Each structure stands twice: as structure tokens, then as C-alpha cells.
Amino acid sequence: MKHLQEIVEAAQARGRKRLAVAYGQDSHTIEAVYDAYNEGLVTPILYGDRIVIEQVCQQLGIDSSVFQIIDEKSDVKAAKLAATAVATGDADVLMKGMLPTDKYMRAILDKELGLCPPKGVLSHVSVFEWSGYHKLLLASDIAIILQPDIKQKQKQIDYLRQVAVALGVQTPKIGCVAPSEQVLPASVSSIEGAMLAKMADRGQLGNVIVDGPLSLDVALFKEVADHKKVKGSAIAGDVDALLFPNIESGNVFFKSVSHLAGGEIAAIVMGAKVPCVLTSRGDSAASKKYSIALACLLAK
Numbered sequence: 001m002k003h004l005q006e007i008v009e010a011a012q013a014r015g016r017k018r019l020a021v022a023y024g025q026d027s028h029t030i031e032a033v034y035d036a037y038n039e040g041l042v043t044p045i046l047y048g049d050r051i052v053i054e055q056v057c058q059q060l061g062i063d064s065s066v067f068q069i070i071d072e073k074s075d076v077k078a079a080k081l082a083a084t085a086v087a088t089g090d091a092d093v094l095m096k097g098m099l100p101t102d103k104y105m106r107a108i109l110d111k112e113l114g115l116c117p118p119k120g121v122l123s124h125v126s127v128f129e130w131s132g133y134h135k136l137l138l139a140s141d142i143a144i145i146l147q148p149d150i151k152q153k154q155k156q157i158d159y160l161r162q163v164a165v166a167l168g169v170q171t172p173k174i175g176c177v178a179p180s181e182q183v184l185p186a187s188v189s190s191i192e193g194a195m196l197a198k199m200a201d202r203g204q205l206g207n208v209i210v211d212g213p214l215s216l217d218v219a220l221f222k223e224v225a226d227h228k229k230v231k232g233s234a235i236a237g238d239v240d241a242l243l244f245p246n247i248e249s250g251n252v253f254f255k256s257v258s259h260l261a262g263g264e265i266a267a268i269v270m271g272a273k274v275p276c277v278l279t280s281r282g283d284s285a286a287s288k289k290y291s292i293a294l295a296c297l298l299a300k
């Protein structure tokens with residue numbers, strides 16, 4: 001796939017999924033959910049302040065009757081109610097509305113609900129479309145794991161693989177981002193990138209091609225790799241996914257693409273029992289709709 005709209009079309013073919021939205025009362029979220037409803041993606045359930053939701057719908061010219069609204073003024077309680085709905089099978093997909101990420105994640109991690117398997121690893125996967133790259137590009141992790149260790153990076157690679165396969169890429173090419181394409185003994189991202197590449201070579205990471213360490217420009221642009229005389233990389237300039245070494249680098253990339261490069265994004269949490277939409281409160285309604293579509297595509 002080269003466009004996020006193709007994700008929407010693939011999800012439409014699977015039929016509507018029941019979407020539980022935690023504190024879904026801001027204009028971007030309501031607009032995105034309404035668009036997803038109109039495009040046949042979801043049957044929406046909004047957990048939040050009914051009065052605020054109806055006021056926002058009126059301002060947007062949206063018929064609020066298409067939503068099932070569960071009135072709850074507390075963002076924490078709304079998140080728990082939405083998470084409970086997916087945990088009990090009353091909804092298929094969970095979505096973050098107008099509440100901070102930490103409160104949303106606490107609902108997903110609530111041991112009583114059992115959405116996250118024991119000792120499970122949750123990680124964030126984003127899919128980018130922007131004019132600076134020739135196809136959809138996946139990336140992890142920009143929102144959840146602060147400083148992943150090598151075991152967590154193996155899980156991140158598997159989540160990137162799962163999403164890539166859903167998008168039609170059977171053997172995804174994954175680049176481990178580091179300060180340089182040279183193996184630098186003093187750099188953890190460099191050493192672990194090289195280790196992960198060797199593990200992939202030996203079949204330890206599943207059906208993927210992993211290379212690292214790679215600087216960001218080498219990973220994305222073949223002309224840069226050629227100019228730097230990078231040898232031995234089968235994926236430089238044509239990666240399907242980027243594995244970032246920490247949340248700072250991934251988050252800066254995410255916001256640079258969306259706010260500086262005019263890109264659109266789909267983003268979800270992987271590792272829970274259901275796909276969980278996780279976008280920034282500042283993301284566009286379009287990016288939130290694409291995220292809903294991606295979660296619906298991956299939902300059982």
C-alpha cells in the first residue's frame with residue numbers, strides 16, 4: 001500500500017467493528033469517529049460527558065443520534081468503562097479520546113480487565129504517508145516504551161511485522177535507526193541494531209529483513225546510501241519500517257512528519273488483546289480516522 005486510504009478500503013471490506021471511545025468528546029475525535037461511521041468502518045460507542053458531546057456535535061453539524069453515548073464526566077472512569085467494554089467482548093476496538101496517554105494506558109494495563117497478557121509488552125506502531133517517501137512507512141515506538149531493551153525491541157519488530165503483513169507486505173524490511181550506519185561500540189542503539197540484524201539473518205525474528213545500525217537518511221534515501229558508500233545493506237532507501245532506539249527520537253520523527261512535512265498518520269497500540277487506537281490529542285481528524293481503520297483491519 002502507498003496510501004492510507006487503502007487501509008480504509010481494506011477495513012471496509014471486513015465490515016463494521018464496534019468501537020469504544022474513551023472520553024470521546026473533543027471535536028477531532030468526534031469528527032473522525034463520525035467519518036468512520038459514515039464510511040462503514042464502525043458502530044461507535046462514546047464514553048464521556050453527554051452534554052459536551054452533544055454540544056460538539058451541534059457545532060460540527062453532526063447528528064449525535066448515530067452514537068451510543070455512555071454519560072461519564074470523569075476521564076479516568078470513562079477510560080475504564082471503554083476498556084471494560086472491549087475486555088468483556090461488548091466492543092472490538094478501543095480508542096483514546098480527549099484524555100492524557102498515561103490515563104488511557106492505565107486502563108489498558110488494568111490487571112482486573114486482563115487486556116494486557118501477563119508480562120506482555122505493549123508498543124506503539126505508526127503508519128506514515130507523506131510526500132517525502134515513496135510508500136507507506138511504519139515506525140515504532142513513539143509513545144509508550146521510553147528506552148526499550150533488546151528483548152522489547154524484538155517484540156517491537158514482531159509488531160511491525162504483524163502490521164506490515166496486514167498492509168500486504170509479507171516480508172517487511174525493517175531498519176534499526178542509530179546515529180550512524182557505522183557500528184559504534186559506544187552507542188547502544190548501534191550495537192543492538194547490529195545484534196538484531198544478525199538475529200534476523202539467522203531466522204530468530206521471523207519472516208523479516210532487518211538491517212542496522214542505519215542512520216535515518218541512509219534508511220530512507222538510496223541516493224544518500226550510495227553517496228556514503230554504504231555496502232551490504234539490502235534495504236537502505238527502501239525500508240518498510242523504522243525501529244527507533246528510544247521514545248525521544250521516535251516522537252520527534254512522528255511530529256516532524258505530521259506537523260512540518262504535512263504528513264498523515266495512522267497509529268495503534270499493539271500487544272493488548274484488541275487493537276487500541278492511540279493518537280496525539282493534537283492529531284488531525286483525518287489521522288484519527290485512518291487510525292480507526294488500521295485498528296479495524298487488525299481486529300479479530
